[in-house]
Amino acid sequence: MNRVDRLLAMILYLQGRRYSSARQLAEHFSLSERTVYRDLAALGDAGVPVSMSAGRGYRLLADYHLPPVNFSPEEAGALLTGGLLLTHHSGKTTQRHLQSALAKIRAVSSGVNQPYLDMLPQTMVVTATNSGEEELSLLQQAIVQQQVLTFDYCRYLDTAYQHREVEAHGLVFYLQRWHLIAWCRTRQAFRDFRVDRMKALELTTTTFIARPSFSLERYIAKQMPSPTLQGEILLDNTLLDKAKREWWLGLRVITSSEQHSHLELHCHDWHSLAAWLLSLGTKVQILGPVALQQALLAQAAQALRHHQPSE
Template sequence: MNRIDRLLALILFLQSRRTCTAEAMAEHFGLSVRTIYRDIAALGEAGVPILAEAGVGYSLMKGYLLPPVNFSEQEAYALSTGVMLAQRMTTHSYNEKMQSALDKIKAVLPNEAKHRLELLAKGMATPTTEHPQQADLSVLQQAIARQQLLTFDYQSASQTQSSRAVEAAGLVFYLGRWHLIAWCRLRQAFRDFRTDRIHNVQLQREQFQARTDFNAKDFLQNSTPTAQLSAQISFMPAAADRARREWWQGIADEHQQSEAVVMTLNCTDWGSLACWLLSLGTAARVLAPDQLKQELCRQSQAILRLYCAS
């Protein structure tokens, strides 16, 4: 990125935030803090009204906006891909909003670029598997951004129903589902609500003060159990590829050994690892530890008793 593009990007970055520190800008753009200081000074000399407050950071003077910026063809490609992926991860009403935004971008592209974007759209696809119904994500996002109370009916894993009033803090996507993290007034604590178990959601007029400075990345990091156990397993090549794609608790090491791939897998408990290894059949063989081998024997014997009972 040349300096002119970087200065424009810096203005857009500040325009999208109330305040931002030089350190945060340096991390975002992959630059040194010293370079950010020089760029801020250059923008000031060019007449861009940047305000600085000690201990808070930089901001653009209220009311200062750049004129509308046309999207590049490559940016349109990226957003088109985002719409396609959103179709697999969000609700129908949300997809409509994404498609509407993409249509507005298409409207300002040259005709040749529009044609190439249509060719790209025809050449990309994701599996059309059906996903369970879930709460309207746009309503949940409004509750977070506007700090408005949410009410809904919730169905727990044990199929029990309850009415909840919550103060929404964040939306996180993990284990194939969107989860609403919110302060539950019924339980008087923060709770994790799967959006496919939320029904009859209503956005109330009542507003609330946030109880904590919630950060979705920190939540995911803190809520993920620490994988303190590890096992050494020999995989056939195809099974090793599955391990790289599927084993979410982490692979500490791997190396080639004859025709197999030996991996060290992290895990929180032997039961879940054994259950997953059984799906690989004879394409995976546990080398260590003995506790995992014993767990595999226990689960295998339970399966035999279930299907081979006389």
């Protein structure tokens, strides 16, 4: 990115935030803080009203805005692609907002890009079924405006709903579902709520102060630690692509021949890995450790007893 493009991008970055520190700008643009200071000085010399508040950072004056910026074909294409994927991971309200936003993107794009934008949606299809009817708009509002959220929640392997009152702090998408990370006022602790298990959501007028010690990144790292166990298998190459797509905790190809691949699979426990390996049938051989072999044999024996016809 040349300096002119970077200065424009820096204006857009500041325009979309209340305050930004020199360190945040440096991390975002992969620059040194010294270069950031020079760029901010250059913006000031060019008449861009950048102000600085001690302890808070830099911001643009409230009445300063850049004129509408046209999207390049690649930028518009990236947004259309993201919108197409999001329609399969959100509810109808979020989808409606998304379509409205995409219509505005088309409206501000130059006429040169219109054939590109007209053609692209007709040449892209996502065949996956919608993973849920999660409505994210209300949850996002609860997070940003720091309003207490109430809902009825059904826990895993439970049939009864319990009323919850929470302070929403973040949204995470994993295992094909959206999860709300929130401080539960009932449990007096942070909890992970699967959004598709919520009903009767209501945004209250009660506000809360965000907990300064909370970090969404640290919470995820603590709740989802890196796997510490590794199992080794010999896999038929016809299932190699399947393994790469399905085993989300990570794998590494150690060696590969024409017919088989020697893989290292990362996991948190042998039971989960053994259960998945059973789905691969006879095209997989466990090389180690013994604990993984024993876990698979135990599950296979249990399945045999369960499905074996009674005499």
